[in-house]
Amino acid sequence: MFKPLSWRNLPTARTLSVMIFVAGIGLVISVITLIYLSLHLISAKTNEIDEHRSALSVQGAIQTSVNRVWSLVLDNAVWDDAVREVYRPQVNASWLYNTWGAGFKVNNLYDGTFVLNENFDMLWGSFRMEPFTELSLDFFGAGLKALISHNQRTLPGENLIYAGITRTRYGVAFVGIGLIRPTTGRLEVYDNTRRYLVITRHLTPQILKDLGDTFQINNLTFSHTMPSTASVPLRSAAGEILGYLSWDPQLPGAQAAHAAAWEIRQIVGLVTLLILMFILLTSAGLYKLSRGEKLARRIAVTDWLSGLPNRRALIERLEQLNQSGDTDTITVVFMDLDGFKDVNDVYGHDVGDKLIVAIARSLSEKVPPGGMLSRMGGDEFAMTMHGDNAHEKSAIFAMLVLSWFNAPVRLDERSIHITASIGIASSVQGDCSSTELFRRADIAMYHSKMTGKGRITHYDAALNSARERKLIIENDIRDGLENDEFDVWYQPIVDAHTLTMTGVEALVRWPRRPAGALGPDEFIPVAESSGLIYALGQFVLRRACTDLLAMEDLKLSVNISPAQFRDPEFEVKVAGVLDTVGFPAHRLQLEVTETYVLENPERSRTAIANLKALGTGVALDDFGTGYSSIGYLRRFNFDTIKIDKSLAGLVDADDQAAALVSGTVRIASALGMSVTAEGVENEKQMKLLRLAGCDRLQGFYFSQPQPISALMPLRKQRRG
Numbered sequence: 133m134f135k136p137l138s139w140r141n142l143p144t145a146r147t148l149s150v151m152i153f154v155a156g157i158g159l160v161i162s163v164i165t166l167i168y169l170s171l172h173l174i175s176a177k178t179n180e181i182d183e184h185r186s187a188l189s190v191q192g193a194i195q196t197s198v199n200r201v202w203s204l205v206l207d208n209a210v211w212d213d214a215v216r217e218v219y220r221p222q223v224n225a226s227w228l229y230n231t232w233g234a235g236f237k238v239n240n241l242y243d244g245t246f247v248l249n250e251n252f253d254m255l256w257g258s259f260r261m262e263p264f265t266e267l268s269l270d271f272f273g274a275g276l277k278a279l280i281s282h283n284q285r286t287l288p289g290e291n292l293i294y295a296g297i298t299r300t301r302y303g304v305a306f307v308g309i310g311l312i313r314p315t316t317g318r319l320e321v322y323d324n325t326r327r328y329l330v331i332t333r334h335l336t337p338q339i340l341k342d343l344g345d346t347f348q349i350n351n352l353t354f355s356h357t358m359p360s361t362a363s364v365p366l367r368s369a370a371g372e373i374l375g376y377l378s379w380d381p382q383l384p385g386a387q388a389a390h391a392a393a394w395e396i397r398q399i400v401g402l403v404t405l406l407i408l409m410f411i412l413l414t415s416a417g418l419y420k421l422s423r424g425e426k427l428a429r430r431i432a433v434t435d436w437l438s439g440l441p442n443r444r445a446l447i448e449r450l451e452q453l454n455q456s457g458d459t460d461t462i463t464v465v466f467m468d469l470d471g472f473k474d475v476n477d478v479y480g481h482d483v484g485d486k487l488i489v490a491i492a493r494s495l496s497e498k499v500p501p502g503g504m505l506s507r508m509g510g511d512e513f514a515m516t517m518h519g520d521n522a523h524e525k526s527a528i529f530a531m532l533v534l535s536w537f538n539a540p541v542r543l544d545e546r547s548i549h550i551t552a553s554i555g556i557a558s559s560v561q562g563d564c565s566s567t568e569l570f571r572r573a574d575i576a577m578y579h580s581k582m583t584g585k586g587r588i589t590h591y592d593a594a595l596n597s598a599r600e601r602k603l604i605i606e607n608d609i610r611d612g613l614e615n616d617e618f619d620v621w622y623q624p625i626v627d628a629h630t631l632t633m634t635g636v637e638a639l640v641r642w643p644r645r646p647a648g649a650l651g652p653d654e655f656i657p658v659a660e661s662s663g664l665i666y667a668l669g670q671f672v673l674r675r676a677c678t679d680l681l682a683m684e685d686l687k688l689s690v691n692i693s694p695a696q697f698r699d700p701e702f703e704v705k706v707a708g709v710l711d712t713v714g715f716p717a718h719r720l721q722l723e724v725t726e727t728y729v730l731e732n733p734e735r736s737r738t739a740i741a742n743l744k745a746l747g748t749g750v751a752l753d754d755f756g757t758g759y760s761s762i763g764y765l766r767r768f769n770f771d772t773i774k775i776d777k778s779l780a781g782l783v784d785a786d787d788q789a790a791a792l793v794s795g796t797v798r799i800a801s802a803l804g805m806s807v808t809a810e811g812v813e814n815e816k817q818m819k820l821l822r823l824a825g826c827d828r829l830q831g832f833y834f835s836q837p838q839p840i841s842a843l844m845p846l847r848k849q850r851r852g
Contacts, residue, residue, distance in 0.1 A: 156411035160404050167400055175389040182384050186349060187364050190377050193343040193352075194297070194366065197306050201333055202295035204242055205308035208232065209293070209329040212314050218247055218327040219312075223256055232329075233258030242333045244305075247312070250288070250326035252280050259332075273299040276307050276330065278370035287311060288326050296369030298332075304354065304366065304374050305334040340377075350380040435507040437485055438492035446506040446514055450566035453518050463526040463558040465515040466573035467495075467533065470551045470585040472511035479546070486543050487550070498532045500525040514573070523558045530554045530588045537586070551586035553577050558591075575599050582657075605658045608645060613667055617644040620675045621837040624846065625689065625808060625830045628822045633847050635687035635721075637830065638676035639837045640668065656693070665693045670705060677715035679840045683847070689721045691753065697724055698735065703742040710746070717747030721772065725753050729768060740768055751808070755779075755796065765803055773800045777811020777831070783824070784816040790824065797825040 208214065214231075217224045232245035246257035246264060257264030269277060275298020286292050293310035300307075312327045313319045333339075335354060344352035354366070356375045363378035433445035441449075453462055469491070476484040488507070495513060499505045503517035503525070515529060533552060540547035555576025559569055576591040579598070589595070612618055622636040642650050659665040673690050680688045696702055710717055722743060729736045729752065740750050751772035752765070765773075775796060782789035793809070800807045809821045812831030821829055835846055 152414050153411055156407055156414075160407050163403050163407065164400050167396065167403075171389055171392075171396060178384055178388065183362050183381055186362060186379060186381065189347040189349055190352065190364050190379065193347045193349070194377070196346075197333070197335075197339070197343065198295045198297065198308075201242070201306040201308040201331055202293055204331050204333075205293050205295065205310040205329055208245075208331070209310040209312045210315055211312070214312050214329070215314050215319070218255075219321060219325065223247065225256055228256050229258055229263075233261060233263075242331045244330075244332035246330040246332075248309075248328040248330060250324050252328065255327070271301050272307065272330070272332070273301075273368070274370035274372060275299065275368035276309065278368070279307070279309055282369075287328065288324075297366065297374065298368050298370075299372075299374050300332065300334070303334050305332045307332045307369075344379070350382065352377060352379045354378075435509075437488055438507045439489075440492050440496070440513075441504060441506040443506060443508045443514075446504060446508070446516060447566050447570075449504055450516060450569065454566065460518045460520070461522045461558055461560055462518045462569065463516065463522040463556065464569050464573040465526045465530055466508075466555045466557075466570070466577045467513040467515075467530075467552045468554075468577050468581060469511035470553055470581065472550065475548060475550065479548075483543060483546070483548075487541060487548060490541055490543060494536055495533060498529055498536070500529055503529070514570075523556070526556055526558070527588070527590075530556060534586065534588065553580035553585050554588045555580055556588065556590050572596070582661075602658050602661075604647075605650070605655055606662045606664065608647065608650075609655060609659055609662075609664045609668065612642060612645060613664075613671060615644075617646075618642055618668070618671060619644075619839065620672055620679065621839055622676075622679075622843050623830060623837040624835045624843075625687075625828050626834050628809075628826050628829050631829075631834075633686065634828065635689060636680065636843065637689040637691070637723075638672055639691075640672045641837075660693055660695045663695070665695045666699060669693055669696045670709065673706065674709050674713065677709060677713040677720070680719070681713060681715055683843075684719075686847070687719050687721060687749075688715075689723055689751065691723045694725060697739055703739060703746065706743065706748065707746055710748075718749075721749035721751050723751045723753040723774065726755055733767075737768060740770070744769075744771075765799070765805070769803075770805055772806045772808055774808045774810055775826070780809040780821060781811040781813060781817065781831075783820045784814065790820060793821065793826070794824045801825070 217227045217231075228245075228247065244257070244259040244264070246259075247255045249255050252269065254264070254267050254269070257266075264271075269280075275296055278298075279294045279296050280287070283292070283294050287294070287309070288311065293308060295306065295308035298305055298307045307330065309328055309330045311319075312329050337353075340352045340354060344350065354375055354377055355363075358365075358376050359378045361378050362381045363376040365373045366375050366377055368374050433441055433448070435442040450462065450464075453460075472484065472487070475487060488511070492505075492507060492513070495515075496505055499515055500517060502519060503515050505513065505515045508514050515526065517526060533554065537551045540549045555573045555578070557569055557572035557576055559572075564572075572591040572595075575595050576589040579595050580587045580589040583589075619641045621639050621641050623639060624633045625635040625637060626632060627634045640652055640656070642652075642655060656665070656668075659668050669692065676688055676690055680686055692702075699705070706722070709715075710720065724736070724740075743750055749771040750768075751774050752768070752770045753774045754776040755773045773796065775793060779789055780793060783793055797807050806827040807825070808828040808830060809824075809826045810830050812818050812821060812829050812833045814833055817831075818829060818833055838846060
């Protein structure tokens, strides 16, 4: 998809300079706008904060007035003289008036004092120095009634006083109520008789002015409706809105903005000058920058060795195709070279690099029109294409690649034989992501490699299921090693002359797998490919040595996976097991496959020499399935050759197989090696293999693999 604002699509430095100039002017305007918007925002926020502070101050002033009335009730209700006068059978009205009623004129702290009985009925009252004759509490409004109703249970107690706001017949007032009680000690009244003191102080302009002066609030006023200026509602103790307290906001933000106007203009001018200088300097260097960016872009998407597009370039191509909105087919051909590591190990990395270059050049010549070949890294290549018949064209490309690999690759005076495992995956654009398409191609390639290499596999759902099953088995192996789900069984190896048991071969089994027992043919390849074979092999070796330790007349043979044999610490680990268990090294024989020995001769020779130095025997397993020569047998100096059952099991039906077995025995005898024949299933095979000169025999004719518990009776039976 074409992106006009992408730097790599800008054709000339002049266009870049114009864009920078336009962007710079836009930046100047944006900065100026931002500065003034920020100034306005700061001013508005400052005013908002000041208004909030003023609202808190007003609320604090209201609460202060409520607290004053609360204090007045406390000072006058908790008084021994008051208890003596109001708890008489007939209250002393003269004393009450002289004490509380005349207080309005003396200090103007309150304008009404009232005494209520235990039923909250009026006993005595004075309002603004005049006797109060009303018997009901309607005069006090809902606020006092709410204080009484909400606190009716606690008011008769001797500790609590309540205050709030109400609307009386004369306007808004602060009101408080509390039990009249002695200063010290408890109230000496043993029935439900109670006397409560109620004090009111009505809100007046003078009170508002005093509050405004105290809390620095300008022009604090009360109104029954909400004014347009700053205000807070005044609520009664009953929750009703009685009116609003309003004030004149000071607007400190606007004042500060006006005071800083000149400095702001200077800053704007300086910023504008700096941005214009930046535009000029940037435009001068953009030409070189654009050329450098193109070069860097080319380097970033190119493989340094082969010159092909790299993984990043291929993924970008696929992403562009997926976003184009077309419904064409996209195909990925994933190729992995078989045996490239051996080329590096045998000939060196310089030859390996030359081989990659030669292969890349030849593959490029075979890419169909519209396709894109890339080197994914190491010995992996991928080709992708889209459009009509993309899958068919990709399949033809893959077959041409395999045909080309049939011949050796010529590098100077050297010919190198190498093959490739290929996987092909296709999808309609938009059906799956680039990552998923690559994953499918990789699954198909992996299947090609696992089923013989040098072949092509097309992805389908069954391959994905196989990969998922492999992952399940892999996780199960990890859990099985931790949960002791594996066992080691043993198949007897008998002396060909006496037919007595002289040894056993240890074979791993998985009987306690929660999902059901699994055969070694299924889980051992998974363990090898995942690296779990190291832990599994150590388990088998340790368990077998422990089981056979007490059977001193039997030798133990243990199969070694090629993955274990590749481990440079393998010999040290074997020595560690023997030392830990106390198993004699001369009773142990390790079996390695012919295929691995041929593919890794140097490592094999070193490992075999180290193992023989420990005192263990080394057997060449599955002899007859590969391409071993007499030279290899002499070079590695095996102790034993084990003839594979695919050859030994045919001696009773194939004269050629019988002759090959006889020849193998003669060669082994000449080299000082013993011969064990595997796969003996009937008496005729047993007799022919004995006549051929085999030293030991092994197979179902003698016994199937058995748990250690069944080995002792079988051993006694054979020895008898």
